[in-house]
Amino acid sequence: MAAQDKKRMLPASIAAMRSRKKQKLGGAGDRPVVPPQPAKTSVRSDALAWKDVSLPDRLENYEGFFGLEEIDDVDVMKDDSTGKVSFLSSKPAHAAQVQSGPVDSGEEAVHSHDEGEEWSGFGDATQNPAAAAMLAPSKKGSAALEKPAKQRKQTKADEPPKKKEGSKITSTADSTAAFKTLTEDLTPKEADVSAWRDILAGHDVIGKASTGSGKTLAFGIPILERFLELRSTSHRSNGAKAPLALILSPTRELAHQLDKHLTALCSHGLEDGPSIATLTGGLSMQKQERLLKYADIVIGTPGRLWEVMSAGQGTIKALQQIQFLVVDEADRLLSEGHFKEVEEILNALEREDDTNDDNEEAEEEQVPSSRGEHARQTLIFSATFDRGLQRKLAGKGKSGGESKIDKDSMEYLLAKIKFREEKPKFVDVNPINQLATGLKEGLIECSGPEKDLYLYALLLLHRNTRALVFTNSIDAVRRITPLLQNLGLPAVALHSGMMQKARLRSIERFTQASNSGKPSSSILVATDVAARGLDIPNVKLVIHYHLPRAADTYVHRSGRTARAGQQGSSILICGPEEVAGVRRLVAKVHAHSAAADEESVSEAAKQGYYIRTLDIDRRIVSRLKPRTVLAKKLADTVIAKEKAHKADEFFRSAAEELGVDYDSEEFEKTDNGRRGRGSKRKANEREAREFTKADVGAMRAELRALLAQRVNVGVSEKYLTSGGVDVEELLRQKEEGGDKGSGEFLGRVEGLGIE
Numbered sequence: 001m002a003a004q005d006k007k008r009m010l011p012a013s014i015a016a017m018r019s020r021k022k023q024k025l026g027g028a029g030d031r032p033v034v035p036p037q038p039a040k041t042s043v044r045s046d047a048l049a050w051k052d053v054s055l056p057d058r059l060e061n062y063e064g065f066f067g068l069e070e071i072d073d074v075d076v077m078k079d080d081s082t083g084k085v086s087f088l089s090s091k092p093a094h095a096a097q098v099q100s101g102p103v104d105s106g107e108e109a110v111h112s113h114d115e116g117e118e119w120s121g122f123g124d125a126t127q128n129p130a131a132a133a134m135l136a137p138s139k140k141g142s143a144a145l146e147k148p149a150k151q152r153k154q155t156k157a158d159e160p161p162k163k164k165e166g167s168k169i170t171s172t173a174d175s176t177a178a179f180k181t182l183t184e185d186l187t188p189k190e191a192d193v194s195a196w197r198d199i200l201a202g203h204d205v206i207g208k209a210s211t212g213s214g215k216t217l218a219f220g221i222p223i224l225e226r227f228l229e230l231r232s233t234s235h236r237s238n239g240a241k242a243p244l245a246l247i248l249s250p251t252r253e254l255a256h257q258l259d260k261h262l263t264a265l266c267s268h269g270l271e272d273g274p275s276i277a278t279l280t281g282g283l284s285m286q287k288q289e290r291l292l293k294y295a296d297i298v299i300g301t302p303g304r305l306w307e308v309m310s311a312g313q314g315t316i317k318a319l320q321q322i323q324f325l326v327v328d329e330a331d332r333l334l335s336e337g338h339f340k341e342v343e344e345i346l347n348a349l350e351r352e353d354d355t356n357d358d359n360e361e362a363e364e365e366q367v368p369s370s371r372g373e374h375a376r377q378t379l380i381f382s383a384t385f386d387r388g389l390q391r392k393l394a395g396k397g398k399s400g401g402e403s404k405i406d407k408d409s410m411e412y413l414l415a416k417i418k419f420r421e422e423k424p425k426f427v428d429v430n431p432i433n434q435l436a437t438g439l440k441e442g443l444i445e446c447s448g449p450e451k452d453l454y455l456y457a458l459l460l461l462h463r464n465t466r467a468l469v470f471t472n473s474i475d476a477v478r479r480i481t482p483l484l485q486n487l488g489l490p491a492v493a494l495h496s497g498m499m500q501k502a503r504l505r506s507i508e509r510f511t512q513a514s515n516s517g518k519p520s521s522s523i524l525v526a527t528d529v530a531a532r533g534l535d536i537p538n539v540k541l542v543i544h545y546h547l548p549r550a551a552d553t554y555v556h557r558s559g560r561t562a563r564a565g566q567q568g569s570s571i572l573i574c575g576p577e578e579v580a581g582v583r584r585l586v587a588k589v590h591a592h593s594a595a596a597d598e599e600s601v602s603e604a605a606k607q608g609y610y611i612r613t614l615d616i617d618r619r620i621v622s623r624l625k626p627r628t629v630l631a632k633k634l635a636d637t638v639i640a641k642e643k644a645h646k647a648d649e650f651f652r653s654a655a656e657e658l659g660v661d662y663d664s665e666e667f668e669k670t671d672n673g674r675r676g677r678g679s680k681r682k683a684n685e686r687e688a689r690e691f692t693k694a695d696v697g698a699m700r701a702e703l704r705a706l707l708a709q710r711v712n713v714g715v716s717e718k719y720l721t722s723g724g725v726d727v728e729e730l731l732r733q734k735e736e737g738g739d740k741g742s743g744e745f746l747g748r749v750e751g752l753g754i755e
């Protein structure tokens with residue numbers, strides 16, 4: 001081939017490699033016997049012999065995919081001088097479309113249709129230009145194959161993604177140069193990353209740093225650096241894949257966010273970044289298994305990861321080859337709920353004698369590196385660590401020896417990890433405070449039944465502010481979200497009872513900035529599933545509707561705001577009986593470091609932190625009461641009717657199965673006769689169920705009228721309307737000693753920096 005000199009031959013396909021592997025197993029000594037291959041000719045991308053991959057019927061499992069096709073035995077050629085890409089295959093689908101030369105790189109190697117409105121990943125465009133570029137709709141005619149694999153995976157919904165397993169473009173680009181571009185653009189000049197030098201120097205690290213301080217990059221950069229090193233030395237260029245890194249995440253949302261952040265990081269200035277497979281529950285397992293086969297970086301939540309590991313053939317053996325094990329949000333991951341799976345995963349990673357003997361020889365050939373060659377680097381991160389453990393890690397506490405370690409503790413699991421150094425380095429980036437420096441804290445006292453009212457008042461004062469409301473139960477999220485929506489506030493829900501697709505959509509809606517000038521869905525009502533690691537830009541306010549059950553939860557919830565050096569506020573709404581407990585909890589958070597590092601702790605922390613109560617003018621809040629009561633009644637009515645409908649369906653089908661008659665009214669009467677715990681709630685539910693359509697319509701009309709009224713905030717010509725109140729003006733008037741009552745609504749909120 002005349003042009004061969006100018007072209008780089010791209011890796012043989014995985015299928016070709018597999019067939020060679022089988023021949024070796026056939027026993028031809030050390031060298032595989034390769035039978036003569038049919039000659040390959042240049043073929044147009046749409047004329048290749050794509051094969052449909054069968055997918056299960058349940059659409060919600062597809063992360064925006066409506067079809068998948070695969071292909072094997074295709075070589076991809078790229079002409080460096082023209083940028084043109086061509087495909088060589090011995091079996092084109094349509095012989096007529098075989099072509100004689102390379103296709104223009106403008107040709108659609110991957111079809112890209114922009115129709116459909118499926119979710120295509122988190123949108124943090126405001127935060128990260130690299131991510132923005134990645135998520136921008138792919139232009140027809142762009143050299144789609146030059147995008148990293150992950151980017152291809154996240155193309156639009158109606159597009160049948162053509163995953164070219166094994167047909168990967170490689171580049172001999174100097175990894176150092178690519179890395180330089182990356183760090184130059186993503187790390188501002190003043191950013192001090194010296195705390196993480198142990199990671200960059202290849203040490204095992206247990207890293208503690210405040211929320212929002214950039215831990216993802218701390219492990220993402222060394223992984224990418226290693227990927228580039230291996231790639232530039234052609235170490236992994238034969239298409240064989242043993243994953244380079246495994247990242248464990250406690251929640252699905254965080255796993256997908258890590259995927260997205262690493263994809264953005266890796267696509268920055270790189271023609272061909274690493275492939276990332278994200279294994280989380282709620283999405284198609286088959287698809288994840290396929291992606292896993294060719295992944296450089298595997299991100300997983302413990303349940304799904306263990307399911308895939310234990311079911312797959314050779315998966316454990318491949319994962320044993322990883323060179324990086326990252327445990328993100330370690331204290332959460334290595335504790336409650338996930339303990340068993342994480343223990344299984346760690347055991348499997350350490351096990352020497354994997355049981356997949358059948359594949360052993362093949363795996364050995366397929367996997368380019370072995371543990372002996374590249375001992376694994378382990379990186380463990382969180383903003384919070386158990387105090388005792390933290391002291392031990394910092395070399396200040398007594399080590400009780402393995403026998404004394406509680407079998408349910410993080411320490412126990414840490415003892416299971418084979419660090420490559422005798423003791424991992426403990427890096428505590430912020431020994432003084434676990435909370436971000438730009439965070440302001442305060443609490444609002446009210447009676448339990450008034451929490452909805454105060455929540456509404458607080459949100460009304462912060463209209464067009466991205467706010468996250470935390471509750472302790474799924475039921476509370478289900479109740480509060482429609483309540484706020486009825487009050488005209490743009491609220492969306494997030495809890496683990498939702499379908500995964502709906503969960504991701506909620507995050508996306510919450511994250512998206514409004515393009516129309518109208519407020520977008522800027523309130524996320526969530527359980528603690530949103531407390532850890534989520535990096536959503538410009539969250540200015542975190543409200544704890546229910547009190548966090550533990551100090552670390554307070555840290556992580558509050559850490560959703562004031563990230564990356566920004567300002568933000570965290571406000572707890574609590575009943576009178578909860579105030580003392582809350583003060584203790586928050587003081588504990590502030591004093592936490594005192595126990596870990598007595599010398600460096602600040603005077604304020606030693607004396608005890610006192611979280612301030614925010615004074616809210618109760619006269620004004622009381623004016624918001626009628627609309628809140630009505631909105632709640634409406635929300636409860638809808639929920640009660642849905643619940644009744646579901647219960648009715650359930651009993652009806654149970655009765656059918658038993659062959660007995662079911663009379664819902666009779667059943668109801670029997671149930672009415674019982675009294676006891678929850679009977680008031682049940683009575684309310686019954687009342688709500690009995691409202692007719694007309695009743696509901698009348699309530700809605702009444703609420704509309706109430707919402708249209710302005711609420712006098714006690715200052716001449718200042719009203720709290722659905723458009724909010726001019727808070728700055730109120731504060732200014734207060735400072736200037738203006739109208740009586742001005743600023744009272746906010747009390748000392750200005751100290752929190754709320755605007």
Ligand SMILES: Nc1ncnc2c1ncn2[C@@H]1O[C@H](COP(=O)(O)OP(=O)(O)OP(=O)(O)O)[C@@H](O)[C@H]1O
Pocket residue numbers: 127128186187188191209210211212213214215216217382383532533534535559560563564
């Ligand atoms: N050096 C840097 N300069 C500026 N911004 C950065 C830097 N490093 C990271 N960021 C940004 O800071 C934000 C927070 O980073 P990240 O999500 O990694 O925080 P984290 O420490 O993992 O927080 P959490 O403990 O809540 O999980 C991200 O949007 C990230 O892009």
